[in-house]
Amino acid sequence: MSRLLFASVFASHVLGHGHVSNIVVNGVSYQGWDVNSFPYMEEVPLVASWGTPNTGGGWPDSGYSDPDIICHIDAVNGEGSIPVAAGDSISLQWTQWPDTHHGPVIDYLANCGSSCQTVDKTTLEFFKISEVGLVDDTTVPGFWATDELIENNSSWLVQIPETVAPGDYVLRHELIALQGAHTEGGAQNYMQCINLQITGSGSAQPEGVLATDLYTSTDSGILVDIFKPLTYTIPGPSLIAGATPVAQATSAITSSGTAIVPGATSA
Template identity: 85%
Template sequence: MSRLLLASVFASRVLGHGHIRNVVVNGVSYQGWDINSFPYMEDPPLVGSWGTINTGGGFPVNGYSDPDIICHIDAMNGEGSIPVAAGDSISLQWTVWPETHHGPVLDYLANCGSSCQTVDKTTLEFFKISEVGLIDDSTVPGYWGTDELIENDSAWLVQIPEDIAPGNYVLRHELIALHGAHTEGEAQNYMQCINLQISGSGSAQPEGVLGTELYTATDPGILVDIYNPLTYTIPGPSLIAGATPVAQATSAITATGTAIVPGVTSA
């Protein structure tokens, strides 16, 4: 199905809870997937971000076993990749995120073999490299990872593990809004995927989990009432060894240039 046809079929769904507008690595800014224009273009710019026709609707639309949970609705492989080195920190620059949408911020990687541009997303096995949940529970509904993102000028910093083996990877970045999560099926997951070409001399190849097996609707971090005192359990698999579990300040990374990577080499 062409991007133009997708746009015409789903244009009414584009509500906009926010999206990643650019990715900054070592001061270089890479264009993200522009939900407001790219779906309507016959030949959109080459970017590492996976394409989707909707970042407005929260999941689970059809449950957590539906492939749309992997990289969003009808997500299309990014046609480029962004070069990073193991140990680099990546700043994900969001558009505005609603202040009422409190919840955790999670980051995963999945090795996509020889090509992230052609990999079947349902075969990707994700391992968690970062998570920030309930930071301060002194007030209700508390201060969450998403609140920290807002305070960081809608930016989020995630570090690529220093010992990760070089190769082609998909970064799965996710915000989970829990304002309605006291009712089963009403947690809202907002995920976006970005192709990375990681360089380095590491050898770690962590085991991962299929995207359709990351969560269930009754996980304690998914089915939860944030408007009552609680001890929060972040959903999904445990962090891998060597992961950075706490977000860092994002002020050190600024967008000083723009570059688009045309593709990747074989892993």
């Protein structure tokens, strides 16, 4: 493929699927990873989002055991973290999402141990804190979580369970497009990871699953024909105890914030 053609295909993927542009916590907006500019900058701003060279096909050609399924293709650790209290809701603002890409929205957390900035992503064990799938099946292909995201100004609200113990975590936010999922390998997973520093008085430390073990290509929620009447089963493990559905609403931005580096001390 020529460099010019590659650039054209790359740009179409970026414009076609979008990315999380900012993360809002209690009215404070934190910048996300800007795939349109950050990969080409010598000095990238400090952000909590994991870096990736593109937002094109988020589904690895080699299947769900490929490490690219963890936090996106060639994703590298975010250098900052966003402070959030257990019980708070986080608004994830997408630049856009195609209205032809129907499917679930799923959110996971994984404890990073001592540092999300240096953790080996292949060791992260994720537990599910939020899931929305087929919302209304009265029509075909139905009204899905991704359609709800679009109606909510391309934003999604997820709550950090109050029971989760304090610590450093990776939030894995995932949209799955199922328009081609009637054939094996046709589902498209788009995932983005964000470092969080969670505070609070919770004590729960739920068991997680390696991201490479979350799904298989034949799971009923992955291999499915959404253009036929169906009862949809969201893929992945069950929600943890204490996970609470959140009514979707746009989180008003009152100020801008800068990601922190946990453990860093000022000079």
